[in-house]
Amino acid sequence: MDLADNPHVKGVVQAVEAISGDRDKAVAWLQEPIATFGGKTALELVAECRTDDLLGYIQSFESGYVG
Template identity: 40%
Template sequence: MPALSADVLESMREPGTSRLSPSRLAELLEMQQQELAALAGVHRNTLRMHSESPRLQAMLRDLVRLLSAATAIQSDWQRLVFFIKNEPVAAFRHKTLLQVVQEGRTDDAIAYLESVASGFAG
């Protein structure tokens, strides 16, 4: 299956910058702003007033990496978002992939997705 489409990736960009847009990413993930702020470990006002925050941008990049990896196993966007937000993964003690990313374990979540995509169970 294809990687994250250029259109989806572009829709996450903050207009006129090379930064990811917290509000656009929250909208794509069907999350409230405060949920995204909690995921990134920043105050909710940071999303609006300091979207250039290195900590915030690093988390947004990790989310984009996760989404890109997830497209290898799920091409339907709504199902993909549901999966990463809600599906408990046994390999991670039944945490969701978003919870794993929040713990700073994006590489582990991506390795799991790559394993599933290649036919191995994690």
């Protein structure tokens, strides 16, 4: 399956874009290591069926959590 067609990836991109306001940055972020998840990327977390954990993490930033 092409990542662009994956509904989980689309949801993550939309959530990050809602915060950043920049779709290109949101897409690039998919491949950045996330310290909270042991250095795994968003794409790795989606592949591990951890999209809900990832979306919760993203939503925490919307709520003002910065650590």
